[in-house]
Amino acid sequence: MKKLTTLLLLCSFSVAHAGLQALDNHELQAVEAQAGADLSLKLSLNHRLENGKYVFDESACNNLAYCRLAISVNRRFVxxxxxxxxxxxxDDPAHRLWLVFKGIQGTIDIQKLGLDGVDLVYGDTIKPAIQLSYQATSPILIRNFGFNALAIEQDDFTSYIDAATGKVVEGTDPNTAPTSGYGYLKNSTYTSANAPNSTYDHGKETGFMGLRMNGNLALQGTIKVFGCDGSHPRC
Incomplete structure (x- = not known):
């Protein structure tokens, strides 16, 4: 019975494959059809829902050094x-600097994104296109999006720029990268010695600014994406 079922499936795949035909642009324009989909997407980074609010998930970020975004700006060393x-x-290496966004977090909820196939009319030219649409009645929800602290950190080890490739070589051995001492992994927090007159920053990651964003982003409009060639006036 299993052999018979497998044979029937293989036959059906062969028939389906034999029926496929490639269509050029003119043949595609002659095809009339309608299709669409409403998509939703929720992106939640280092967040958990607590009492109806999204808050920083300390259980997922029990090691704060791995809940960050670090950027190494070109040729910034000390x-x-x-x-x-x-x-x-x-012969004269230096310490690389990092711009580190600590405690990065946020939830972005795209409630409704329309995906449709449409005709894009430009003059006398018609092009099949993919249309993305937004409605102001279904805004994009932004919850606690941002970071706890922004800081400039430097590696404990020295690095240099290879003259032949222009790439940064970390450490003194070009064949072996350091296993520790990276600036973006430094896990320093404020203590009573750092801020003796303030209790707000105690226990929080060191830095000079933070960002927190909450809001509803209402968008109304469409975006059309289509194949382009030299015969089209907009290409």
Whole structure:
């Protein structure tokens, strides 16, 4: 019975494949059909729902060093005395700087995104297109989107820029990268010694600013995406 079922499935696949035919642009324009879909997407980063509100998920971020976004700006290094170095060499390496967004979090809920197939008319030319549409009655919900602290950190080890490739070589051995000492993994928090006159920052990650965004982004309109070639006036 299993062999018979498998044979029937293989036959059906062969017939279906034999019926497929490629269509050019003119043949596609002659096809009349209608299709569409309403899509929704919720992106939640380092968040949990608590009492109807999204809050920073400390259980998922029990190691705060791994809930960050770090950016290394090109040719930003300092020497042992914190003097800027733009082109460290193998004979004169320096510490690389990082712009670190600590405690990054947020929830973005796209409630409704329309996906349809439409004809894009431009003059006398008609092109099949994909249309993305938004409605102001279904706004994009933004909840606690941002970061707890922004800081500039530096690696404990020195690095240099390879003259041949222009790439950063971390550490003193070009064949082995350091296993620790990266600036973006430094896990420093405020203590009573850092802020003796304030209790607000105690226990929080060090930095000079934070960002928190809550809102409803209402969009009304459409975006059309279509194939383009030299015969179309907009290409």
């Amino acid at each position: 020497d042992a005395n914190n003097n800027p170095i733009s082109n460290p060499t193998i």
